[in-house]
């Protein structure tokens with residue numbers, strides 16, 4: 001399904017978690033918005049028949065920096081292959097929004113060519129349970145090797161210092177999966193979604209905190225997988241001056 005041009009410059013960012021409503025589309029649209037401001041024009045591939053990302057793009061004003069959209073859910077398997085070759089040449093960041101409920105074959109297809117796999121997780125008990133299955137499937141079914149540093153979690157709608165958040169942190173710590181950002185529960189995301197924009201396109205003073213977290217995700221995505229461990233666990237002797245320590249102080253790969 002996800003056959004895209006094999007050029008070195010194409011960063012394939014797959015957002016995935018079969019649990020409905022965990023923030024996949026929110027993350028996909030906000031990353032697309034961020035990369036659109038930065039340029040070159042990003043592409044979003046919407047693989048969800050609900051078409052939330054395509055609808056968001058339809059709401060986007062033509063005066064905004066452009067984002068190319070591919071309604072991949074519309075295509076049959078065979079047509080999808082050629083369609084997906086139509087990622088514009090200038091695109092360096094392809095963001096894939098996936099549907100809720102994925103079978104094992106889908107999981108393998110979605111992750112096979114991915115440069116980065118982001119799993120948004122809500123901190124409720126039910127969501128943590130679903131996320132643990134999703135991550136187990138990614139490791140065991142899709143055979144994602146943690147040492148490749150392609151997989152990360154984004155905690156969404158989270159209030160820190162809650163028991164459920166601590167539980168999520170402990171769970172991921174045990175698996176050696178980093179939480180690269182913690183997005184707060186904020187109407188900013190809801191308002192941005194309504195207008196076909198991302199939070200970085202809203203008034204800066206209203207979104208300062210949200211932007212900081214989004215930039216942590218961008219930093220991780222823009223870092224080559226082999227250098228990501230450094231980003232998450234910089235050596236105490238020589239901390240890189242241009243990199244902020246992300247949320248998880250320990251990263252035990254392997």
Ligand SMILES: Nc1ncnc2c1ncn2[C@@H]1O[C@H](COP(=O)(O)OP(=O)(O)OP(=O)(O)O)[C@@H](O)[C@H]1O
Pocket residue numbers: 018019020021022023024025026027048050052098099100156157158183184185186187189190193
């Ligand atoms: N951090 C947040 N703060 C407030 N609202 C949020 C946040 N993240 C997501 N939402 C809202 O929660 C709802 C579900 O989010 P979203 O559509 O991104 O989830 P999804 O994983 O794509 O869902 P689906 O599985 O149905 O595709 C949306 O109304 C969205 O605006």
Ligand SMILES: [Mg+2]
Pocket residue numbers: 024025026048052097098
């Ligand atoms: Mg969605």
